[in-house]
Amino acid sequence: MKNLITYFIAIIIFSTVSSCDNYLEIVPDERPTEADAFRNPNAALGYLYSCYSYIPKQRSGTTSIDLMTADEIVTAFEHETFAKFPRGEYTASNPVISYWNNLYKGIRQCYIFIDNIDGVSGIDASTKTQYKAEANFLIGYYHFLLVRMYGPVVIADRQFDINMPVADYPLRSTYDDTVNFIVDKLDQAAQDLPMEMVSSSDYGRATSIIAKSVKARLLLYAASPLFNGGGENGSSLYNGFTDTNGTQLISTTYDKEKWKRAIDACKEAIDMAEASGIALYRNSTFNTDLPSDPIEKDLRYTFIDKNSNEIIWGETRRETIYDFQNKSTPFIAGTSWNGVAPTLTILEAFYTKNGLPIDKDPEYNYNGRFNIVDTELGKTIRLNLNREPRFNAWISYHNSYYEIIRGSAQQIVTRYRRNDGQGIQGRSNNYSPTGYLNKKGVAPGLVQSQLQVSVNYPWPVIRLAELYLNYAEALIEYGQDFATAKQYLDKVRTRAGIPTVDDSWNPIGGANDKATLRSIVRQERTIELYLENHRFWDLRRWQIADQFLDQRLKGMNIQGATDEDFFQVTEVQFPRSFSQRNFLMPIPQEEVNKNELLVQNPGY
C-alpha cells in the first residue's frame, strides 16, 4: 500500500514536470504573418489595394477637409467635424482632421510593398513593375497631400527603422526639396505606369496620366504666391520660418521660373491625356431627359456620367447616406438633408450669360440684381436670371427646378421661404442657411424617397478642365504666352456655353494684361471647379484666403415668409475666422513633442 502511494505520487510529479516545455507552446506556426501578405498573387493585389486605402475620402460629407469648407457654400451642419475648418478651429492641440498620421502610414505601407513584391511568385515581371510604380505614385501623391496641408514636411524616402535613436529622427526638408522629391517619385512612377487601365474593374488605380497630372498640380501650387516668396507683387509670409539650423523652410524670394516648370508639367500632362482620348465632356448621351438644355446637361453630367471621357482620376469608393448627395438634396424628412447652400459669394462669382462678371457686363443690371421679378415658376430675383449655364446647372434658387426623382416626378420646383417645402419651417436643422441649394454632383436620377444613395459615381479627383485651367494660370503668371492661355480658357468656357474670353471682354476693353487675365483665370477656376475640393487650397496658395474666409457669409433671409421678407440679403450667423496661421495646417503637437527638433508651423 505504502509503496503504491509513493509510486503513484512519483508518477504524478514526474508526468507534470516532464510535460512543461510543450505545455506553454500554444501559438500555432500557421498564425497570420507578413509573409502571408505576399504569399500569392491575390494576396499581393490585396496588399496593393491596402496602399490605396489611405487616400482621403474627398466626397465625405462629414470629414472631408476641403469639400464644404471654403466660402462657396455654407451648410446647416455646423456641428459636424468639417465645419471646424471654416471657423478656423484647428489647432496643434486639436488638428480636428489630421492627415499627418494617416498619410505617413500609407507611405510606409507602400515601401513595405515595394520591398517585398519581388519575392511573390506567380506574378510576371511587368505586373510587378506596374505594381511598384503604383506604390511609388502613391508615395508621391501622399507627400503631395502633405505639402499642400503643411508646406515643408518630413520626406519619408524609405521605411524608417522603429529602433532609430532619437538623435537621428528625420526632420522637415525645405518646401522646394520636398517638391523635388515628389516630382522624382511621380516621374519615376509614370515611366512604368500604363496610360490607362486595361480593365474597367481596375479603374481608379494610378496611371501615367494621373501621375503627370498630379505633378502638374503640384508644380502649379509650388509656383503660387504662398510658396513662392509671396508672388511677384507680394511678400512672403514666411520670413524667419526656419528649422533649428536656420535653414529657411519656405523660400521667401519670388522665382518666376517656377511658373515655367509648372507650364511644362501642365503641357506634358495635357498632351498625354489628349493623346489617350481624354477630352472635355460634351454632347452628353446619358439616358435621361433632364436637364433639357444640352449644355446644362453636359455640365451636370460631367462626372456623374460614369463613362465621362473627361475624368483623369476618379475616386471609386462609394458614397454613404451622410455624404455629399443626400446633404444637398431638397428636404424630405429622413432622406434628404437640404443643407448644402451656395453663398452670395459664389452666386455672384458665376458669370452672366455673356461670360462676364456680373459687375462688368453692361447688359446686366448689377445694381438691380436683388429686385424681385416674375418668372414662369413664380417670383425670384434678377440675380438668379440671365446667368451662365453653369449657374443654372448647379444652383437651385427660389422658384427654380431641381432635377431629382421624387415619386414619379423627375424634377421639383424648389421654394425656400420660411414655410415653403424647402424652407426652414420650424426646424433647427436640415435647412438651407442661404435660401439656395447646390445641384452640382447630385445625380438627377437620385431617388429621394430612400435612405440610401441610389446613384453612385466615381468622385472626380482630377479632370481635364482642371489641367486646362492649371495650364492657363501658369502661362498667364509666366506672362509670355497669353494667346495660348486664352485658348485653354476658351475650351472650358465654350463647353460651359459662354463666349470666348476675347468675345466677352473685347466689347468692354479686352483682356490682354496680366492682372485682368489673372482675375479671369481665377474666377474661371472658382466657377468651373466649384465644390470640387479646390477653392479651399486655391485661396490659400494665392495667399488671399484672409480676404475671403475671415468674414461671415451671406444669403437670403430664410426666416422670411413672404417674398419681400425673403429676398433680403442677410448675413448667415455662423462665425467664420481665418488668420495668418491658417494658411498652413498645424502639425499635431504630440509629433513636435516626440521629435523636439521638428519645428511647428508659424502661429501654432
Place this chain on the structure above:
Amino acid sequence: MKNLLTFLLLSVLVSFSFQSQAQGTQKTITGTVTDVDKVPVMGANIIVEGTSIGTITDFDGNYTITMPSSARSLTFSYVGYATQTILIGDQTVINVTFQPDTAGLDEVVIVGYGSQKRISVVGAVSTISPGELRTASTTISTSLAGNVAGIIGVQRSGQPGADGASFYIRGVSTYSGVSNPLILLDGVEISNGDLNNLSSEIIESVSVLKDATATAVYGTRGANGVLIVTTKTGKDLDKPRIYVRVQSQYTFPTSTPQFADGVDYMRLYNEAVTQRGTGEILFSQDKIDGTINNANPYIFPNVNWYDSMFSDFAENQEANVNIQGGGKKVGYFMSATVNNQNGMLKKFDVNSYDNNISVRKFTFQNNLDADLSTSTKIALKLNTQLRYYNGPSDNVQAIFNSVMNTNPVAFPMFFPQDEGLDPRDIWYGGKSGGAINDGFENPYAKMTRGYTDNFQSTVLATLTGEQKLDFLTEGLVFKALVSFKNWSNTNVVRSKGYNQFQVNSYQLLPDGTYDYELAMVGQPQNISLGTSTSSTGDRRFYIQPSIEYKRTFDKHEVSGLLLYNQTEFVINSPTDLVNSLPERRMGYAGRVTYDYDNRYLIEGNFGYNGSENFAKGSRFGFFPSVGAGYVISNEKYFAGLRDFIDVLKLRVSYGKVGNDRIGGARFPYLSNIDLGGAGFTTGIEQNTNYAGPVYNQFANPNISWETADKLDIGLQIDLTNGFQFNIDYFEEKRSNIFVDISSTIPNVFGTAGTNVYANLGEVTNKGIDFTLQYSKQIGDDFYITSRGTFTYAHNNVDVNNEPAFSDFPNLSAIGYPIGTHLGYVAERLFIDQAEVDNSPVQQLGGFVSAGDIKYTDITGDGIINSDDRVRMGNPEIPEIVYGLTTSLRYKNMDFSFLFQGVARTSFYMSGFHPFGSQGIRNVLQWVADDHYSPTNPDIYAGYPKLSKLDNGNNTVNSTFWLRDGAFLKLRSAEFGYNLDNMRIFLSGYNLLTFSKFKRWDPEQGGGSGLQYPTQTIVNVGLQLKFN
C-alpha cells in the same frame, strides 16, 4: 480540524494529569461556554490562573472544574476567540460568551498554498473575519476598504449586478499592466464578479497577502497582492448547526441630478446662441410662452426626463440557509443563497415586458470532507452560482447618458396615438436631424424599446486529497488539488424599432385648445421585437500537487513546501485566433520556514513560473523572497513587561514578485497582422474590392513580465489591556513595466496604430498600513470591540514611456503618481474682450471672449495649447483609505457601525456641458443657477459663459473642473436584537457622506454625475439558528 484534534488531545492529557494532584480545600465551578451566536463551544480550554489545573468543555460547551479554594481567576481560551480571564469571587457557575478574535495568538492564518500560526507569520498578511464581511451592502468587495489595512477600494456604481468595488492591495504600482490583485477561492483563481456573487456565510476566512514573502510563491501572478478566500468546512458535531438569514432591502440613490426646467432651458439656449453669435435657430417667444402657460404638453413639452424614467427607491430581498455538521470521519458544509436585486428604472404599462433591472442570484456551496484513513483525507468543494439578469435592451449607462443628452422641450415622451391603431406602436416624441433614423434619441424609447435576458452560471469544483507520508519520514504530507471552473454567459436582447413623431404644425383653436399635426421622423420602423443573442464564457483547469513537511524538534520547528501548478484558461467563443488560444501558465513554488522557540522566525519562499505570453527563453522567471521575524515578547528578558505587553513582534521581508498580466495584449513577442484590415474599391462600377494587411503589433522577442521588488517592515504590539496594534511600512519598486512604446515613435515613421511592446517603465510605491484594535468585555453584559485601519500608498512614476520633454517638463508624468491628471491651469473667467486680446492666444477650440475661462501660459510662448498643461491634483484611485468600525454588545442588543473614508484623490467634472454640437443636451440646474452671463458678469462664476456648440476652450480638463474627491462616509451601521435562537436586525449602508464635493456622491468619481447612482441601502432582517 487538525487544531481541534490537537487541542482535544492536549486538553484531555492536561486534565488527566492534574486531576490526580488535586488536594487541600477544593471548590468546583461549572458553566457553559458559547460563542456570540449562543452556539456551544466544544473543546474550549479552561485553566486556573497561576496553576496548571485545567479542563476543556464538552460537546455542549459545558465544563466542570475543581480547584483549590485559593484560586482567584479562570482563563478561557479557544482558537479564534479572544482569551478571557474572569475573577471567580463567590461564583460557582461561570458562563462565558466567546468573542471572535482575529488577532488571537493561536489563530491559524491562511497564507499562500497553506496556513501558518499567526505568531509565526513573517509576511504581511491581513485577515478579515466573515462577520465583518456581511455589511449591509450586497457585495463582498465593497466591504473590504476600511475594514482591512492595505486595501484601497472604491465603489463607482450602484447598478444592480455591477455594484462591486474596484480594489487594489496597497494601491497600484503599474501604469500599464493589470493592477488588480489575484483573487483565489479555495486556492483557485476567480474573478472580481465571482467574488461579489459569494455570500458571506460560506466564508471561513479571507486573507490579504501584501508583501513579497506572502506572495512570492505566486511568482508572475503575485505582484499586485493576493486575496485568498476559503470556505467553511464540516465540523464534528452531534447535531448539525443550521443558520437561516432572510432580509429585505430598500435602496435609494445617494444623489439625484437636478435639471433646469423647460422654460429656463430655452432661455439659456437663446442666451448662449445670441451672446456668441453662432447663428443657430433660436427658440421662439411663442414656444417659450406656450411652455410657461403649459398650453399643451405635446406641442410645448416640458419633460423632466430623470424623474419620468427613474424611481426613487427599489426593493431587494436576500435569504441564506446553511448547514454545518459531520462526524468523526465525514464533515459537510452546505449553503444556499437567494438574492433578488431590482433597479430604479420605471416600468411602464406600454409593454408586456419589464425593462427594469432585476438581478436574481442563486449561489450554492457544498463542501464535503472525509478521512479515508488516519493518514488519508479527501475533500470536495463545489461552488455554483446562477445569475439571472433582466434589464433594458440598451446599455444602462447609455440610458443615463441619454437623459443627459435630451432637453426637456425637444419632444414629449410620447404622443397620444390616433384611434384604431396598434397600441404597441407607441408614438414616441422625436426630432429629426439626429443620427438614428434621422431622429434624436428619446430616452423613454431607449428604455422601453426592449429587454435583455442574461444568464450567467459559474461552477467551480475543487477536489483535494492529502496523504500523510509518515512512513517515509514523520511530518511529510503529499497533497493534490485539482479544480475546474466554468463560467458561461448567455445574452438575449429583444428590441424593437420605434417610430418617432414631431409636431409639424399647430394652431390655436377658438376654444383655447390646440390642434396639431404630426409628422413621422425618419422611415417607418418595424415595431415587433427582434432578437439577437450572444454567448460567451470561459473555463479554467488547474492542478496543483505538492509535498509538505512540518516537524517540531524540541524548540525547533521546521516546515517545507514544494509545489507544482499549472493552469489553463480558455475562452469559450473566441472571435480570433489569438483569443482562441488557451492561456497557460505553470510554475513551481516552495517554502522553507524555521521557527526557534516561537522567538526567531526565518522564512524563504520562491516561485518559479512560466507564462506562454513570452518567447521561449524569456518564459520562466525565478521569484525568491526571504523574511524574518523576531518575537521579542517571548524573550526571557521581556518577562517583566508581559503584564502589559502580550506580544511584541518585528517582521522584515524582502523579495521579488512578477506580473505577467499585461492587459489585453497577448503574445507581445510576436507580430500581429490583420491580413484584410485595409481595403479599397476600384472599378467604373465601384465594386472591385480587395483588402490588404494592417499591422497591429510588431514583434519584440525580448519582452517579459514586470518585476516587483518589495520590502516590508512590520511591528505587532498586543497589549494585555485589549489594545492590539499592527503597523507595516512597505516599499515596492516595480520595474520592467510593460508599455507600448509606439506612442513615442514619431508618426512620420508610418507606425501610428501599430503597437510595439517593451519592458521599460519603473514605479516606486511606498506607504504604510496599520490596524489598531481594542476589544474588551466589561462585566457580563457589555462587550466592545473597535478597530481602526489606515492605508496610505503613494506611488511615483520613475521611468515613463514618454518623449524627452526637454522643452515641456510640465508634461512629464515622471515624479508624479500614476494617473495624475494633466490639465490646464485656469485663472478665472475673462473680464472683457480687451483682456482676451491682450492675453496669450488660447488655441483650445472655439472663439474666446469675455466670460470664457482664462488659462495660464505655462510655456510663456504667447500661445496656449496642449503644451501648457501641467500635472495637477491627486490620482483618481485614492492614496489614503481609512476606516473605523465599532461593535457594541449589551445583553441582547448589539450595535455596530463603520465609518470609512478616502483622501488624496481628485477627478474632473466633464460630460455635462449644455447644448453641444448636436444641440439638444440638457442643462443641469447648478449650471443654470451659477454661470457667467450678461446679467451675471461674475468672473468667478461656477460655470463660464454658455455656448451652444461644444466649446473646447471651456470644456478641456483644467483646474476649473478639478475636484477633491475625498470623503468620509458612515458606510454602514447595524442594530441587532437577540431573542433565543433568533436575531432581528436593522442595518444601513452609505448612510451619511461628508465631502467638500456636493454635486453627487464623490465616490462615483468624475464625469457628469449622470450614471447609475450609488445607493443608500436599508435592510431589515432576521437570523435564525437551529441546533
